[in-house]
Amino acid sequence: MIITKAKPFEEILPFVEGRKNIFIVGCNVCAAKMRTGGEPEVLELADRLEKAGHPIIGWALPTAACSVRSFDHLADKNEKIKDADCILVMGCGSGTSVVSSVTDVPVTGTNETMSLGGCLGLHPSEQLCIMCGECNIGDFSGICPNARCPKSQMNGPCGGSKNGKCEVSRENDCVWYLIERKMDSINLTPVLSDIQMPKNHRV
Ligand code: SF4
Ligand code: SF4
Structure with a gap:
């Protein structure tokens, strides 16, 4: 089971600022057990967002966020997701990455992913999250360079990036x-000029 803990509510607010159609995706496996993404937590976050002036348009609770196979899979649970202009994922970093891979809108996670606790979700080989405990996957619209770059390059590609391919394995x-392709498609490329500070590995 993946061990997660909820981010402070205030850390989620900048991501939804200016968004009109916020949608929440929970996780009914690990995060539900950790009480960071089951139905009660989804409803609580929806309530807090509404009181803070950010009402959501809907939510969905797939079996596991990391088990989502397609956008239609989520739309089958709640078709309101088709109107979403951003998605909050109440799962681990891996689940957030998987949801990001099936949508073009900005995606972020509401939890810190702390440790393995037994198995690496349903995507053991794809290394979508290395459980750093300081999740900022929303800064990259749901694609984590910390986990998915062999060098964990957090401030842009290394010199070996060529024609969109990685030098470690072409x-x-x-x-x-x-x-960059995703951020470009949603006009968020300027956000990438923010400098990312080193991770605190003690976390
Ligand atoms: S920043 Fe990446 S490695 Fe860290 S918790 Fe988020 S998804 Fe996982
Ligand atoms: S080319 Fe460099 S920056 Fe890109 S994924 Fe590979 S190691 Fe990371």
């Missing part, structure tokens, strides 16, 4: 190519 896309 079969793989450079994660910074994926990030």
Whole structure:
């Protein structure tokens, strides 16, 4: 089970600022057990957001956030997601990455992912999250360079990125190519000029 803890509410607010159609995706496996993403927590976050002036348009609770296979999978749970202009994922970093991979809108997680606790979700080989405990995946619209770049490059690609491919394995896309492509498509590329500070590895 992936161990998560909820981020402070105030850390979530900047992500939804200016958004009109906020949608929440919970996780009915690990996060539900940790009480960071089951139905009660989803409803509580929805209530807090509404009271803070950010009403949501809907929410969905897939079996596990990391088990989402397609956008239709989520739309089957609640078709309001089709109108979303941002998505909050109440799961682990891996679940947030998976949801991000099926949508073009900005995605962030509401939890810190702390440790493995037994298994690596349903995506053991894709290394979507390395459980750093200081999740800022929302700064990259749901694609984590800390986990998906072999060098954990947090401030842009290394010199080996070529034609969108990673120098470590030319079969793989450079994660910074994926990030820039998504951020570009939603006009958020300027956000990438923010300097990312080193992670606190003691966390
Ligand atoms: S920043 Fe990346 S590695 Fe850290 S918790 Fe978030 S998804 Fe996982
Ligand atoms: S090419 Fe891209 S993914 Fe590969 S190590 Fe360099 S920055 Fe990371």
